[in-house]
Amino acid sequence: MVKTRGGLAPGDDRTILPPGTRMPGHQPMPKNKRYKYERVKQLPNVTLSALGESPPPGSYPWHDECFAGMETVLELGCGKGEHSLAFAAASPRRLFVGVDCKSHRMCVGAEKALAAGLDNVHFLRARIERIGEFFRPRSIHEIWLPFPDPHPKHRAVKSRLSAASFLDAYAGLLVPGGTVYLKTDSRLLYDFTRQSVEHWGGRVVAQCDDIHGADDGSIAAGEVVSAFETAARSRETTIKYLAFQLN
Numbered sequence: 001m002v003k004t005r006g007g008l009a010p011g012d013d014r015t016i017l018p019p020g021t022r023m024p025g026h027q028p029m030p031k032n033k034r035y036k037y038e039r040v041k042q043l044p045n046v047t048l049s050a051l052g053e054s055p056p057p058g059s060y061p062w063h064d065e066c067f068a069g070m071e072t073v074l075e076l077g078c079g080k081g082e083h084s085l086a087f088a089a090a091s092p093r094r095l096f097v098g099v100d101c102k103s104h105r106m107c108v109g110a111e112k113a114l115a116a117g118l119d120n121v122h123f124l125r126a127r128i129e130r131i132g133e134f135f136r137p138r139s140i141h142e143i144w145l146p147f148p149d150p151h152p153k154h155r156a157v158k159s160r161l162s163a164a165s166f167l168d169a170y171a172g173l174l175v176p177g178g179t180v181y182l183k184t185d186s187r188l189l190y191d192f193t194r195q196s197v198e199h200w201g202g203r204v205v206a207q208c209d210d211i212h213g214a215d216d217g218s219i220a221a222g223e224v225v226s227a228f229e230t231a232a233r234s235r236e237t238t239i240k241y242l243a244f245q246l247n
Contacts, residue, residue, distance in 0.1 A: 036104035071141040081109025150186035162193035171246040185232040190240040206243040
């Protein structure tokens, strides 16, 4: 017998399925995403970290002898690695590591890097809170934060990638004089980061309220435009830029 929802109009015979039962044809995850989750496990330029696993930092591929002497640049919250890919193509003697907790996103960037023959790009799936576990102290020359989640609610302030706990981690990884770069469409995060760096004891070395409106063309960050940035600009949102040092 077909059961009907209480209160429906007479003749409405929509079936009520038992709890936990999926509607016919329902997919728990898009096929394309499922494919990427499996595909990324096979890619040679991707490292998948797991909770509870803590190998020494020197055991990771970016510490291989073939990369000795190369400056290392991190892109945190890299998504599809659009900045890492562009930077790697322009600077073949530097090593770029994109970090994100979403492996299906970095699968796209990793495959593009392989197709383009970019052997100076690697991807790491990890929580950024654990970033200090994967790299040796004082081994990173630059850290890029392209459009991180601004976490606008007050209770989530500690999750912002420029909160004090993250600045502590970056300071331990950066070489003396190393620089952190922020790109954001969020005025909240832009202002918060300036204040956070000042309170931490670092110093802002460059800032701009609108990198695409800078008339001198001196801000290289504007040369790489991600899909997210394109969408933000289509809404007439200005892109802010901040560079700061912590040691």
